Amino acid sequence: MEKTWIVVSDSARARLLEGHDAKAPFNEIAALTHPASRQREHELASDKPGYAVDKHGYGRHAVNHGHSHEHESQLFAREIARFLHRGLAEHRFQRLFIAAPPGFLGILREQLNADTTKAIAGSVNKDLVEQDEAVIRASVLG
Secondary structure: OEEEEEEEOOOOOEEEEEEEOOOOEEEEEEEEOOOHHHOOOOHHHOOOEEEEEOOOOOOOEEEOOOOOHHHHHHHHHHHHHHHHHHHHOOOOEEEEEEEEHHHHHHHHHHOOEEEEEHHHEEEEOOOOOOOHHHHHHHHOOO
């Protein structure tokens, strides 16, 4: 029987479940967290926003690109991807299912290498990270 992993994640927390049979319970084998993703934008910025000079005229204005949350999401997605790649390389699973909110699912998929991407048997655009194992299994495996 093929080992299956299910990763349920949002931008701050991921849970990894392992199972051998779609009808049998899955066990949580790891939990990853990224507290920086839960912080407010101003808490992530190191100092005051930079200033820009208008192209036409003498005005200056503050520039705040607001990319800190996106950057933190990418860092966490990269951490999850490394964990999945290591698990696949160690033959800890053969099939992978992913459940994450649509925005984070796309970020996570971008971080996966080709081998891990090939192992994906399905994905769900849903935030299931707070759900119990039975709900996750039913939502992901059908």
